[in-house]
Amino acid sequence: MPNIVIIGSGPAGVSAALYAARAGVETTVLTKGPGALDRAELIQNYYGFAEPISGAELERRGIEGAKALGVQFVTTEAVGLTYMDKLTVETLAGDFPADAVILATGASRAAPHIPGLAGLEGHGVSYCATCDAFFYRGRDVAVLGSGEYALHEVQALLPVVKSVTLLTNGSPLTASFPPEVTVCPEKVNAILGEERVSGVELSGGKTVALSGVFVVLGVAGSTALARKLGAEVDGNRILVDEHMQTTLPGLYAAGDCTGGLLQVAKAVYEGALAGTEAAKALRKG
Numbered sequence: 001m002p003n004i005v006i007i008g009s010g011p012a013g014v015s016a017a018l019y020a021a022r023a024g025v026e027t028t029v030l031t032k033g034p035g036a037l038d039r040a041e042l043i044q045n046y047y048g049f050a051e052p053i054s055g056a057e058l059e060r061r062g063i064e065g066a067k068a069l070g071v072q073f074v075t076t077e078a079v080g081l082t083y084m085d086k087l088t089v090e091t092l093a094g095d096f097p098a099d100a101v102i103l104a105t106g107a108s109r110a111a112p113h114i115p116g117l118a119g120l121e122g123h124g125v126s127y128c129a130t131c132d133a134f135f136y137r138g139r140d141v142a143v144l145g146s147g148e149y150a151l152h153e154v155q156a157l158l159p160v161v162k163s164v165t166l167l168t169n170g171s172p173l174t175a176s177f178p179p180e181v182t183v184c185p186e187k188v189n190a191i192l193g194e195e196r197v198s199g200v201e202l203s204g205g206k207t208v209a210l211s212g213v214f215v216v217l218g219v220a221g222s223t224a225l226a227r228k229l230g231a232e233v234d235g236n237r238i239l240v241d242e243h244m245q246t247t248l249p250g251l252y253a254a255g256d257c258t259g260g261l262l263q264v265a266k267a268v269y270e271g272a273l274a275g276t277e278a279a280k281a282l283r284k285g
């Protein structure tokens with residue numbers, strides 16, 4: 001039986017799962033836990049509730065309904081996306097190969113407001129080690145981050161680059177990094193460089209000379225995962241066609257990660273469409 005792997009258990013991911021499972025496709029949802037909906041105290045503008053419902057309760061009911069249809073939920077964090085002979089989601093709980101993948105990880109985090117960062121994007125500031133490591137072979141680079149996602153990107157860089165410095169920007173380490181990585185725990189004051197990145201200035205005034213800075217803060221969002229396979233994104237928004245397919249066949253996106261109206265109704269609609277279209281494509285193929 002063909003299978004679909006969905007990343008995210010918010011309204012978009014769960015709605016996609018309901019439609020995929022009912023279309024007879026083996027459906028797995030990978031989730032690191034509650035998303036934006038969980039933070040909504042009361043939802044008053046979603047169809048079908050005479051009394052407002054808490055976001056957490058709406059989310060719980062959605063997941064319960066999908067489980068009742070046989071959807072499998074795995075609590076883990078997705079850190080990578082590859083294509084060998086099949087799309088494969090890399091997670092902290094291992095690899096999940098899939099005939100189709102639906103990205104539904106919610107709105108991406110904004111990049112940190114560090115002077116110099118935005119202006120040097122594409123000129124030494126990168127958001128994807130898998131995509132760009134090759135351009136930095138034999139060079140000194142830094143990874144801006146402190147968790148499992150940062151570790152995943154460090155591992156992609158180490159075999160290619162000369163050295164990796166980890167800039168935690170004042171956050172505590174939440175993963176165990178290899179000893180060859182130099183950890184700088186200070187806040188980052190600025191990314192330095194005119195035309196290209198030449199280094200960073202840390203709080204206290206220390207500078208580190210670098211050719212590149214990879215921004216890998218927090219958890220991998222849909223745009224970061226999409227970028228890994230070269231799917232087109234526009235800022236923090238994943239570009240999709242009328243079937244919710246990204247520019248990469250078999251890779252779909254739904255919900256807040258595609259931009260537009262950041263609301264439950266739109267996430268549910270896009271999830272329904274992504275689940276239906278992904279299942280339809282698998283039946284045809």
Ligand SMILES: Cc1cc2nc3c(=O)[nH]c(=O)nc-3n(C[C@H](O)[C@H](O)[C@H](O)COP(=O)(O)OP(=O)(O)OC[C@H]3O[C@@H](n4cnc5c(N)ncnc54)[C@H](O)[C@@H]3O)c2cc1C
Nearest residue numbers: 008009010011012032035036078105106255256262263264
């Ligand atoms: C405070 C607040 C109030 C709101 N009020 C309303 C309202 O009144 N009405 C309304 O319609 N909308 C409201 N919203 C917006 C609504 O919650 C979102 O539009 C909706 O939840 C988007 O659904 P989603 O499935 O795209 O993303 P989310 O609900 O954010 O779900 C994302 C999912 O992806 C998972 N995830 C992310 N990264 C990874 C990873 N790397 N690996 C594994 N899993 C991952 C998360 O754990 C989560 O399960 C509110 C939002 C907030 C924050």
